[in-house]
Amino acid sequence: MPKFFVPPEQIYDDEILILGEDAQHITRSLRMRVGDQLLICNMNKRDYECHIASMDGKVVKAEIINSFPSVTEPEYKIIVYQCLPKSEKMDVIVQKSVELGATSIVPVISSRCIPQLDKKAREKRSERFNRIAYEAAKQCGRGIVPRVEECIDYATALENAQSDSITFICYENEHNQSLKGLLSVNKAISSVSFFVGPEGGFSREEIDLATEMGIPTVSLGTRILRTETASPFVLSAISLMREMK
Ligand code: SAH
Numbered sequence: 001m002p003k004f005f006v007p008p009e010q011i012y013d014d015e016i017l018i019l020g021e022d023a024q025h026i027t028r029s030l031r032m033r034v035g036d037q038l039l040i041c042n043m044n045k046r047d048y049e050c051h052i053a054s055m056d057g058k059v060v061k062a063e064i065i066n067s068f069p070s071v072t073e074p075e076y077k078i079i080v081y082q083c084l085p086k087s088e089k090m091d092v093i094v095q096k097s098v099e100l101g102a103t104s105i106v107p108v109i110s111s112r113c114i115p116q117l118d119k120k121a122r123e124k125r126s127e128r129f130n131r132i133a134y135e136a137a138k139q140c141g142r143g144i145v146p147r148v149e150e151c152i153d154y155a156t157a158l159e160n161a162q163s164d165s166i167t168f169i170c171y172e173n174e175h176n177q178s179l180k181g182l183l184s185v186n187k188a189i190s191s192v193s194f195f196v197g198p199e200g201g202f203s204r205e206e207i208d209l210a211t212e213m214g215i216p217t218v219s220l221g222t223r224i225l226r227t228e229t230a231s232p233f234v235l236s237a238i239s240l241m242r243e244m245k
Pocket of ligand 1: 169170171172173195196197198199200201202218219220221222223224225226227230
């Protein structure tokens with residue numbers, strides 16, 4: 001059943017209005033008809049099973065049959081702090097992170113990131129990342145649309161992440177603490193934040209700064225993963241260890 005995100009103000013007691021591009025998509029591309037079923041999400045973890053009551057090309061009215069909490073949302077927040085790689089790689093990281101359950105993605109500027117764009121280009125890129133996140137969320141049936149936040153510098157990112165239930169830095173030179181070890185510690189978690197370095201990795205100073213702040217480094221195994229592989233690996237591992245029955 002196709003799924004659409006609709007802002008809460010278009011959701012009434014027994015019907016939902018779908019406007020704009022989505023209405024066109026339902027009518028023209030999907031060629032749906034009155035009576036066809038669809039799933040609508042209020043972008044805040046609630047899904048509505050509906051059928052189409054009427055459509056006139058611009059507005060699709062969907063009648064609510066049933067509503068229930070989105071089953072696709074993890075019970076805790078997961079924030080991916082990704083040090084900016086080359087642009088196409090970030091596209092993939094955003095898409096895969098959304099599919100794999102991230103709540104938000106924060107692009108981070110660390111010392112080995114490739115020199116950054118000017119303000120206008122950054123804004124354009126941010127719109128693009130958020131568009132990718134929206135499409136991915138819709139495609140995989142999320143109950144929220146994860147945000148790709150504004151870029152921040154590494155030290156600020158560490159401070160922001162410090163107070164989460166679990167915070168860690170993925171570091172290939174860590175040989176004692178593994179991701180599995182850290183996630184196996186049986187504690188209730190409400191939020192997980194983790195950092196992935198850019199193509200050139202983290203500098204020694206950056207790792208030292210995290211250590212001083214009490215943020216541990218973890219290993220993702222014996223193989224060195226590319227930056228775009230690390231976040232999907234971590235999110236999959238969290239899902240496997242904490243979400244799957
Ligand atoms: N500096 C390295 C590799 C960087 S890999 C080099 O050039 O050889 C990019 C990022 O992915 C790293 O900064 C780290 O955050 C993560 N990463 C990759 N493999 C990892 C591993 N085995 N354990 C932990 N983190 C890893």
